[in-house]
Amino acid sequence: MLMRTLAAYVLSAPMALAGPIDRAAIEKTLEKMEAAAMAGDRDAWLATIAAGDPEWTKEQTYFANDLKKKKAEKLDLTLGEVRDVNGDAVGELTFAWNIEGEPSRRVSFEARFVPADGQWLYAGETWAKREAPGVIVLHDPGLDDMAAKVVEAFSNIRPNVDAFFEHDGTPFTQRVQKIKVYGSMKHLQQSICLSYKDGLSGWNEPDESIKLLASQRSTVRGLETLLAHEYGHVATFASGPLANDTMPWWVLEGAAELSAAACAGGSQPDRRVARWAKEGNLAPWPALADFDTIEQKWYGHVYTQGHSMLKYIEGRWEKPGRNAWLRAMGAGKPLDRATREVMGMSFDDLHAAWRATLPAEEKEDKKAEEPKVESPT
Ligand SMILES: [Zn+2]
The missing domain is CATH 3.30.2010.30 (Zincin-like)
Structure with a gap:
């Protein structure tokens, strides 16, 4: 049993009418959640999620969308003893699950269920x-x-x-x-x-x-x-409503890494990217574009090679040019079109200009080492 002395976070939803905690109704919600996860049923999962906190809704929508791609082979939800906190039910919730072909996993945390229209809906961590x-x-x-x-x-x-x-x-x-x-x-x-x-x-x-x-x-x-x-x-x-849909993943991570380097003294990409260039180990940009289909060996390149290109753009077109390029993609213009509009050249030409700042590939039969896998952020 967790000892808690801190004030719990209270949802900013309208106050529900206080009533007794309905353990059976909560169990029914847990069963619906399990069934939805194992069926890969996005909408059924979202039907168990409490409304009222836009970020929670958004986070659970991402969670539910992923179930369509990789449903749980098994999900067991276990709720410990619950207590009444301002009319909500609070207790330790354990998720135990596995995705098909993968080992099982388990995590427990204190969770909240809230009454809504005769049901008890899942509202996440307390x-x-x-x-x-x-x-x-x-x-x-x-x-x-x-x-x-x-x-x-x-x-x-x-x-x-x-x-x-x-x-x-x-x-x-x-x-x-x-x-x-x-x-x-x-x-x-x-x-x-x-x-x-x-x-x-x-x-x-x-x-x-x-x-x-x-x-x-x-x-x-x-x-x-x-x-x-x-x-x-x-x-x-x-920078625009379509940024996440239009920008290749390496642009998103490159911009974030550039921000970390410029605004907080984060690491620089130059030495690593120069080494990759010599080794013939730079990634083709399309291989770094999609989070869902990335090859494991290119994980680090998304961040570091992306950072290198963003840094090149920053150096040549400065902050206004770099941000104009991001805003163009944020407005839905694909990479090549945004590059033509803002830099006056195709993306292939931008690539060539960036590549020319890096060392030439050394042609000896040096075998490129497998790129190091890094933790995404
Ligand atoms: Zn990131």
């Missing part, structure tokens, strides 16, 4: 909360120090990232950014979707919270780099 101007940090229990560091790090990098993407002076800078801090990798992975199994330290998708993995060893400095990457995604998505 977070502890820390607030500061412009930011709300929701975190697993016991991570109070970490949450304070996240607030400090975010407040430090936010003005830099806002200005880097030229959002300063716009309503973007007035948003309240929600950041969820997870105490374990497996909890963070489960929150994304059941099939997610790659290592990661952060996550962001359009209109979702920023998600971070916490470690007691995390420093404000390290969190600044991580947040300048993740908030760089938020800022990139704000």
Whole structure:
């Protein structure tokens, strides 16, 4: 049984009429969730999800969409003893599942179910909360120090990232950014979707919270780099309504890495990319375009080679050119068209100009080493 002394996060949904907790109705919801996950039924999963928190809805929509691609072979949901917290049912929820052909996994956390129209709907974790101007940090229990560091790090990098993407002076800078801090990798992975199994330290998708993995060893400095990457995604998505649909994945990660390097002193891509160039180990850009079909060996290239191209663009066309290019894609113009409009050249010519800044391939029969797989963020 978890000991909790912190105020739980209360949904901003209208107050439901208080009534007794209906354990049988909650069990029925758990059965529906299990059946939906095993049937790969997106809509059935979403029918069990509480409304009222747009980010929660968005995050669960991503989760549910993934079920269509990779349904659970088995999902068992077990809810411990529940208690009444302001009319909601709160108890420890265990997800135990496997995707076909993969080992089973298990994660437990304290979860909330809320009454709605005669049902009890799943409302996710009962977070502890820390607030500061412009930011709300929701975190697993016991991570109070970490949450304070996240607030400090975010407040430090936010003005830099806002200005880097030229959002300063716009309503973007007035948003309240929600950041969820997870105490374990497996909890963070489960929150994304059941099939997610790659290592990661952060996550962001359009209109979702920023998600971070916490470690007691995390420093404000390290969190600044991580947040300048993740908030760089938020800022990139704000460059146009179609940004996430139009931009190749390497553009999204390259922009986030450039943001981390420029706004928080994150790492530079140059040495690694120069080595890949010599080894004949640069990735073809189309191989880095799609999150869903990426070959494992190119994972690191999405970030580092993408960063290298974004850095080249920044150096040659400066911040206004780089942002105009992002906004063109954000408006739905594909990569080549955006490049022609903003840089006055085809993407192939842009590639050639970038490639010319790198060392020539060494033709000796040096075998390219397998690229190192890195943790996505
Ligand atoms: Zn990223």
